[in-house]
Amino acid sequence: MAVPDRSQPPQQVRFCRSADGVRIAYAVHGTGPPLLISTCWLSHLQFDWESPVWRHVLVDLGRFATVIRFDERGHGLSDWDVTDHSLPARIGDLEAVADAAGYDRFALMAMAQGGPVAISYAARHAERVTRLLFWGSYSCASRGLSADDLALEEAFSQLIKVGWARPDSTFRRVFTSLMIPNATEEQMSWLDDLQRVAASASTAHLSRRQRFHADADALLPQLDIPTLVLHSLGDRMREFHHGRHLAATIPNARLVPLESDNHILLEGEPAWSVFVDEVQRFLQPDVPANRPPEVASRLEDVLSARELEVLRLAADGRDNAAIAEDLQLSLRTVERHLQNIYTKLGVGGRSARVAATTRLFTPA
Known part of the structure; x- marks a missing residue:
């Protein structure tokens, strides 16, 4: 070991x-x-x-x-x-x-x-x-x-x-x-x-x-x-x-x-x-077959399917309330998903949302 x-x-x-x-x-x-x-x-x-x-x-x-x-x-x-x-x-x-x-x-x-x-x-x-x-x-x-x-x-x-x-x-x-x-x-x-x-x-x-x-x-x-x-x-x-x-x-x-x-x-x-x-x-x-366990090369390897949906809607400019309405979720659930996304991607602070959504357009 x-x-x-x-x-x-x-x-x-x-x-x-x-x-x-x-x-x-x-x-x-x-x-x-x-x-x-x-x-x-x-x-x-x-x-x-x-x-x-x-x-x-x-x-x-x-x-x-x-x-x-x-x-x-x-x-x-x-x-x-x-x-x-x-x-x-x-x-x-x-x-x-x-x-x-x-x-x-x-x-x-x-x-x-x-x-x-x-x-x-x-x-x-x-x-x-x-x-x-x-x-x-x-x-x-x-x-x-x-x-x-x-x-x-x-x-x-x-x-x-x-x-x-x-x-x-x-x-x-x-x-x-x-x-x-x-x-x-x-x-x-x-x-x-x-x-x-x-x-x-x-x-x-x-x-x-x-x-x-x-x-x-x-x-x-x-x-x-x-x-x-x-x-x-x-x-x-x-x-x-x-x-x-x-x-x-x-x-x-x-x-x-x-x-x-x-x-x-x-x-x-x-x-x-x-x-x-x-x-x-x-x-x-x-463990995803396309990457070693300690390295995340793609968002699909890091985020759940629901988290990806939330992130894509955020990237389209929707606020949390609009995301909640589109996905038929509570506002609190959307906020929780976003916090999980920020944690998984290692971003934080006031720029967390921008940093996270930018990852959608960054080649792996």
């Missing part, structure tokens, strides 16, 4: 609103075909970006993909004052981020508890998902659990209620030890802190209970999308049989067992190199 580029440009944090009005924070970074991540249980876009547990994940994926990730409702930089963490609400969040990011088609990766959301989205919007990936994920958390398993889940739920917000990390270390048992003390301490920073105790308790009942298992046989399942053999947070079930039930899915006990693969362990190589190879068909 290539040495990660630690000088990678910083992520761009943006916001959108879900169908019920909840404000969702999402971030974009990297270069290459778009990869939208259906997020895991705990995240904080800025805290993760600087962490010894997630930084290598973000940097390495960003070398060959444009990574779009978000904080779930109630977590990180998204709105915290939320009580609805149901599967329909979470699907709405993913739909909002997918639309706001501005890509017509993209690969979709489900991490951990993002599985049921990604499965549901892919079943509803198969025309937008080029390929589907799962990392330490599942279709239904409660599938196949014994009475002892259910009792343990209830114990975890109570542990969150009484220990999550305590300054002492003793209670939170239980979850950290399940997620990264082979980590250093520095890495474990950071994940201890993430739990407190990412969500309040009440949200952590409520969201976990609602997610436990999310079930997308019946949709798996319907998925007709290239699928890659990556799962650690010794995963203690989400046991390997969940990954095996995904690969065995989704038509033509491929399973890659990872030689690790860590739910979150750590930098330097052999399984991480395997993971990166597998993901990069799997995404390769999404």
Whole structure:
């Protein structure tokens, strides 16, 4: 695996609103075909970006993909004052981020508890998902659990209620030890802190209970999308049989067992190199054949079909309101498309519109 580029440009944090009005924070970074991540249980876009547990994940994926990730409702930089963490609400969040990011088609990766959301989205919007990936994920958390398993889940739920917000990390270390048992003390301490920073105790308790009942298992046989399942053999947070079930039930899915006990693969362990190589190879068909992944030679390689329509109308002299009317879009959607265009073309300021439209008349 290539040495990660630690000088990678910083992520761009943006916001959108879900169908019920909840404000969702999402971030974009990297270069290459778009990869939208259906997020895991705990995240904080800025805290993760600087962490010894997630930084290598973000940097390495960003070398060959444009990574779009978000904080779930109630977590990180998204709105915290939320009580609805149901599967329909979470699907709405993913739909909002997918639309706001501005890509017509993209690969979709489900991490951990993002599985049921990604499965549901892919079943509803198969025309937008080029390929589907799962990392330490599942279709239904409660599938196949014994009475002892259910009792343990209830114990975890109570542990969150009484220990999550305590300054002492003793209670939170239980979850950290399940997620990264082979980590250093520095890495474990950071994940201890993430739990407190990412969500309040009440949200952590409520969201976990609602997610436990999310079930997308019946949709798996319907998925007709290239699928890659990556799962650690010794995963203690989400046991390997969940990954095996995904690969065995989704038509033509491929399973890659990872030689690790860590739910979150750590930098330097052999399984991480395997993971990166597998993901990069799997995404390769999404890279336009007429250019190397790091070089964009034509607008068609950079912008979506809708963004090109918007840019051409802007070049014809139409203002945003006229563009919205011509394409039957909302004014806000047109503004979002233009902002995405400026970002992708690397232009900004008062002259951004002129610089972007000029590209239409510049030979590749």
